[in-house]
Amino acid sequence: MEHQPMECSYSNNPMSQKKPNSLLTSEAKNDQQPVLAPESDIASQFIWPDHEKPCFDAPELEVPTIDMTVLSSGDPLAVSKAAELVNEACKKHGLFLVSNHGVDSGLLDRAHEYMNFFFGLQLSDKQKAKGEIGYGYTNSFVGRYSSKFPWMESLTLRYCPDVQDIMVEYLVNKFGEDMRQFGYEYCEAMEKLSLRIMELIGISLGLEQSYLRDFFQENDSILRMDYYPPCKRPDLTLGVGPHSDPPSLTILHQDLVGGLQVLTDGKWHSVTPIPGTLIINIDDTFMALSNGIYKSCLHRAVVNNQTARKSLVFFLNPRMDKTVTPPACLVTSKNPRKYPDFTWATLLHFVHNHYRVDMKTMDAFSKWIQEQEPNNKIQA
Ligand SMILES: C=C1C[C@]23C[C@H]1CC[C@H]2[C@]1(C)CCC[C@@](C)(C(=O)O)[C@H]1[C@@H]3C(=O)O
Numbered sequence: 001m002e003h004q005p006m007e008c009s010y011s012n013n014p015m016s017q018k019k020p021n022s023l024l025t026s027e028a029k030n031d032q033q034p035v036l037a038p039e040s041d042i043a044s045q046f047i048w049p050d051h052e053k054p055c056f057d058a059p060e061l062e063v064p065t066i067d068m069t070v071l072s073s074g075d076p077l078a079v080s081k082a083a084e085l086v087n088e089a090c091k092k093h094g095l096f097l098v099s100n101h102g103v104d105s106g107l108l109d110r111a112h113e114y115m116n117f118f119f120g121l122q123l124s125d126k127q128k129a130k131g132e133i134g135y136g137y138t139n140s141f142v143g144r145y146s147s148k149f150p151w152m153e154s155l156t157l158r159y160c161p162d163v164q165d166i167m168v169e170y171l172v173n174k175f176g177e178d179m180r181q182f183g184y185e186y187c188e189a190m191e192k193l194s195l196r197i198m199e200l201i202g203i204s205l206g207l208e209q210s211y212l213r214d215f216f217q218e219n220d221s222i223l224r225m226d227y228y229p230p231c232k233r234p235d236l237t238l239g240v241g242p243h244s245d246p247p248s249l250t251i252l253h254q255d256l257v258g259g260l261q262v263l264t265d266g267k268w269h270s271v272t273p274i275p276g277t278l279i280i281n282i283d284d285t286f287m288a289l290s291n292g293i294y295k296s297c298l299h300r301a302v303v304n305n306q307t308a309r310k311s312l313v314f315f316l317n318p319r320m321d322k323t324v325t326p327p328a329c330l331v332t333s334k335n336p337r338k339y340p341d342f343t344w345a346t347l348l349h350f351v352h353n354h355y356r357v358d359m360k361t362m363d364a365f366s367k368w369i370q371e372q373e374p375n376n377k378i379q380a
Pocket residue numbers: 134150222240243244245246247315348351352357
């Protein structure tokens with residue numbers, strides 16, 4: 001079922017581009033009615049500052065594609081070459097692609113069908129998919145932020161075996177029991193792939209192949225569906241602003257529309273969709289786990305005025321209470337500790353309650369946690 005263009009029935013849709021009469025004033029964090037900027041025909045809260053506005057002439061990011069069958073090839077040279085490519089990319093910008101990843105293409109297609117179903121619902125229906133902060137349906141973060149609204153809607157689900165996500169019940173009621181089955185199948189496939197990727201990353205860092213796999217074996221991960229409606233003024237807004245992801249590893253499946261950009265060498269670069277590949281990002285928590293050796297990928301998404309764009313993101317996280325501390329072999333006199341010990345639960349609390357995720361989240365978090373926990377100083 002092709003997604004019906006999101007009806008901007010103005011009265012309740014923050015991304016409507018029609019004349020405003022009232023725009024979610026009850027939800028806007030600062031209770032100010034987002035003012036339509038007449039010259040732009042979109043509400044002013046969606047217009048980003050000049051220094052963050054999108055560019056559309058971004059050069060293509062040079063990025064390796066890792067054939068995941070290399071791990072079972074029994075060819076140590078091939079494994080070593082793949083690990084070298086991973087090491088180089090993760091030290092530079094924190095992104096690489098994987099092919100032959102083993103995730104069934106039918107599962108990916110079904111995922112996009114479910115996204116079309118869900119994001120094609122009336123806004124009042126979507127807003128019933130409410131979860132605790134950070135989970136459930138969100139559009140533009142009205143009510144959470146007061147400016148620089150992202151031009152997107154999202155649905156975020158928690159994937160943790162012993163936690164029943166109440167939102168799944170709503171979605172099952174809406175779409176039937178096979179939605180639950182799909183959700184688990186998709187997340188299990190992504191979890192399996194992420195643990196194999198952790199083996200390869202472990203090798204690339206000179207660790208035992210099983211070290212990182214064991215670290216993330218028990219995980220409390222996140223499935224996020226991002227939907228970016230077409231926008232009349234893609235030159236003024238962003239689908240999602242410049243940031244690095246707070247989790248440990250991101251597996252991103254984007255449709256063929258394109259819009260993901262990565263910041264490296266001081267310039268934004270495009271990551272053009274390649275069918276059959278998935279995008280792997282090093283995230284903030286993993287950057288700390290690697291003692292800063294690998295860079296958390298700085299990225300954003302631009303939108304367009306022609307067609308909606310969808311991306312499906314799996315975020316791998318360790319168990320909530322697991323202490324994130326780099327293995328001793330990654331802490332040397334030349335590379336002393338970069339970040340204090342912390343847990344994913346604490347970082348999640350920080351980004352949900354104290355800080356809007358951006359490109360400096362880990363620096364802000366590092367400062368905050370040491371203020372909160374005076375004994376938790378960065379140990380040499
Ligand atoms: C821990 C999280 C915070 C965000 C959702 C998960 C993983 C990615 C984060 C996010 C998607 C990164 C871009 C900015 C953000 C605000 C968003 O667009 O939703 C982030 C999420 C969040 O802070 O809720």
